[in-house]
Amino acid sequence: MRGIIEFSNYCLQDCLYCGLxxxxxxxxxxxxxxxEILSGAKDILGSGIGTIVLQSGEDTFYSSQKIVNLIRRIKDETGLVITLSIGEWPFEDYELFKAAGADRYLLKHETSDAQLYKDIRPGCELSCRLKCQKHLKSIGFETGSGVMVGLPGQTIESLAEDIMMFRELDIDMIGIGPFIPHDETPLKVPLKVRLKWFSR
Structure with missing residues (x-):
């Protein structure tokens, strides 16, 4: 069991599938x-759950120092195992988070298909995501990742590559979920149109 606190729904990314x-x-x-976050952490501890997940969009309002201070307060006042799910950061910030007491890091890559990744996450590169995952692993984080199944343009071959990539990255926590179009995204259009966008 994990207690999740989604502490911000601001995000600088413009992913085609995400309502944030x-x-x-x-x-x-x-x-x-x-x-407010600390109060939620204490509620999680009081309910008998030993792990907290701090999750947000990629929100630059929260500096690395703000995150470090938050991690330290939660550790000092609750002793909870802390999982972060806050997107891509410079490597040195990941190291600060680890030193402050964070235990796990969840960073989904959604697909191992580099072109499809670029299509659904404008301005982003799969290679950057994978470098972050590998660095997180190398500095001692338990790492989590995941993919969506049913993305427009996804193939059986890319799904097989997803499984192989989990093994290559030695991922500790894997989440696989269905693609469900969100009403406020470009992918909330008829399936035939989505397939036309991503046909190659």
Whole structure:
């Protein structure tokens, strides 16, 4: 069992499948304060759950030092195992998070198909994501990743590559879920149109 606190739904990315995408104007945005997050952590501890997941969009409001301070407070006041799911950061920031007491890091790559990754995550490269995952592993984090099944343009071959990549990266936690189109994203269009966009 894990207690998840989604502390911000702001995100600088514009992924075609995600309702938090920065161009979605029809979402009520929020950011939790440190005290609100800590209160949630204490509730999680009080319910008998030993692991907290701190999750957000890629929100630059939270500097690396803010995250470090938050990790330290949660560790000092609850002793919970801490999993971070906060996207891509410079390598030196990952090292700060680990030194502050974070235990696990979840960084899904959604697909091992480099072109499909680029299609659904404009301006992003799969190679960068994989470098982050490998660095997280190398500095002692338990690492988590995952993919979606049913993405437009996805093939059986790329699904097989997904499984092989999990083994290559020696991922500790794997999440695999169905692609479900979100109403406020470009992928919430008829299937025939989506397939036309991504046909190669």
């Amino acid at each position: 995408r920065c161009s979605n104007a029809n979402i009520k945005r929020y950011r939790m304060t440190d005290d």
